[in-house]
Amino acid sequence: MKLFTTKQIAAIDKFTIENEPIADIDLMERASLQMTNWVVQQFSTEERLLFFAGPGNNGGDALAMARQLADLDYQCEVYLLDFGKPLKGSPAINYKRLEEQGKVKLTKLRSENDFPEVSDTDVLIDGLFGSGLSRPLEGLPAQLVQHINQLLNVVVAVDIPSGLMGESNAGNKLENIIRADFTLTLQFPKISFLFAENEQYVGQWEVLPIGLHPDGISETPSPYSFADVEDITARLPLRTKFDHKGTFGHALLIAGSYGKMGAAVLASKACLRAGAGLLTTHVPHMGFPIIQTAVPEAMASIDQHDSMFTSFPDLAPYAAIGVGPGLGLKRNSCRALCDLCDQAKVPMVIDADALNILAENEAWLEKLPEGSVLTPHPGEFRRLVGETTDSYDAIQKQMAFAKKYNCVVVLKGAHTSVAAPDGTLCWNSTGNPGMGTAGSGDALTGIILGLLAQGMSSVDAALVGVYLHGLAGDMAAKKHSEFALMAGDIIEHLGEAFLKIQ
Structure with missing residues (x-):
């Protein structure tokens, strides 16, 4: 609309x-x-x-x-x-x-x-x-x-x-x-x-x-619109009889650190539920048994460091890269993120600590691959663009940021807004207050990453991902209530959300 x-x-x-x-x-x-x-x-x-x-x-x-x-x-x-x-x-x-x-x-x-x-x-x-x-x-x-x-x-x-x-x-x-x-x-x-x-x-x-x-x-x-189900359905990729896991893309997720492996698990599950054909999750050495046990469908890439992100695998096989959930802010992780931005040639989904690192190193934003998707909550957004006078001022800065860095900016909230590089902005129409819970953002990162890996455009992946995330949250709230809703419930209802919009 x-x-x-x-x-x-x-x-x-x-x-x-x-x-x-x-x-x-x-x-x-x-x-x-x-x-x-x-x-x-x-x-x-x-x-x-x-x-x-x-x-x-x-x-x-x-x-x-x-x-x-x-x-x-x-x-x-x-x-x-x-x-x-x-x-x-x-x-x-x-x-x-x-x-x-x-x-x-x-x-x-x-x-x-x-x-x-x-x-x-x-x-x-x-x-x-x-x-x-x-x-x-x-x-x-x-x-x-x-x-x-x-x-x-x-x-x-x-x-x-x-x-x-x-x-x-x-x-x-x-x-x-x-x-x-x-x-x-x-x-x-x-x-x-x-x-x-x-x-x-x-x-x-x-x-x-x-x-x-x-x-x-x-x-x-x-430039403004409000997401409706007809528009979202039109953006979904079609699957044909002879498609296979290679067709649906190989995603790389870089996530987790000591004490924060749950973020890697949630984002990995969401990525696979969103339809990625293959997923490799890069985790610190100590996280290897966790990711292999919790998400057996994902392949594991092991960092050389025991407890933090300091390196990444060869990027050639991957159709999309996600980075940030549970990453931490250690100096070695900052250097590794800078190297990742230099070497990545495919769109990235950037969330959580990866956003905070970029906010402290503004020049690195110029390194982002074209069509990358940034998913800040309001606090992370302020660190990226500075203080805003009100929400209207915030969306003007959001749109300007997306244009300047040729990226998609997903500003999370009750009506999450998605700003595209072409100057347009769309508000989401799904979701509920119960989704304001630990790990909900990690799930969204995984969903958008999974859609990007399937070859969707960055704008389409962001719009569809945000809508599905909110819709799955609405379905989960009906079953569990807004009070009892957890991030894992959102992921478990993704299949039902897909069925509703197809």
Whole structure:
């Protein structure tokens, strides 16, 4: 699914109005009806619905919803911010329709004294300001938002919580943003919904289709997208009857050190579960019996050092290389990683301590083979690119880094983002909080390595790997719960995840 900035969404709205064609008031009615249907499914007619509307199209949506729900026997009241100017366009039409209907109590808010009394069971619908907002709220709107946020009632935001910007919220007044329990976003999620710091405002969000024109969507360029199963399935490699283990690639995994052999085991199992035909895992001498016993399907390459990574085998046989899980930060390991970057001619998957070593030796980033995949968590990412002001700033630096070093950057999180060298960025749509557990990142490294070894492009391997990792985690959580989820459970559900997307 393509994602757009709020300005682009407004342009697609305009395109739809002009080319469907459809009147603005009718498009507003269509959008409002989708939200009305959602409310009907969630709340009973015994609950009073209080609509807080602003003067723009977001308020117009709220006014239309109030009328539609009143016709369905809901108890609706509308509280309209009054700035002393008459409503215009579709909001004015919807306000007149409410007056003519005569079923909804209408109140204009001119000061704090006009704020309504609210009972505990009332549901509050936020339609104050929409995605066109360009500056922080202040004055009476800010007072109203703060008043609503102090209440314990369920809050449902129309399209976007009032006060929240659609992209960057750097410089915004965070105390003047609605804290919604649910956000009913129209056609596309806003980019800011995908950032951890905004969860407290957005709550649970749901995308409601409103029939924006497909040509307007396809013709509007955007570097941003949100992964869906159709796109992921299209990227999967096809297997034919006469394929064999040589066809599916030979991967080299360099992982493990004294006390951290579990990382090598988890990444090895994940690599094989992801479909690599052959896997050689390079481990310190002391790790040989562990890897041979725990992962008999993998071949073992033994480092000359007993407890750390200091060397690697001839790289000629390998289609892809993974390095980092459980590696350690010893000086000899740093030298060996530098040599590896010099000699590698195939894409590498770089994670964990390998990333930390690169962060301390920035010049080595220029040595990375084309199409390498870096998989940092937020802390490792900051070490690579420096501090960021917010998540929007982080993805801009992520995209710039991917372009500069001609690599793929997988920034792990609730909605893991994958930045490609061509300037595009895709957020993942699978996964759950239970995956925030030891070894989960090692499993992801193994999955991407296994897909790369099969000949997938670096971008495809990263996107499919992240999606499968999250999907397997979702399946594992259903069986074990988010609380009890372990990295090994993710690996054990990879087969089920493949079956679901094929």
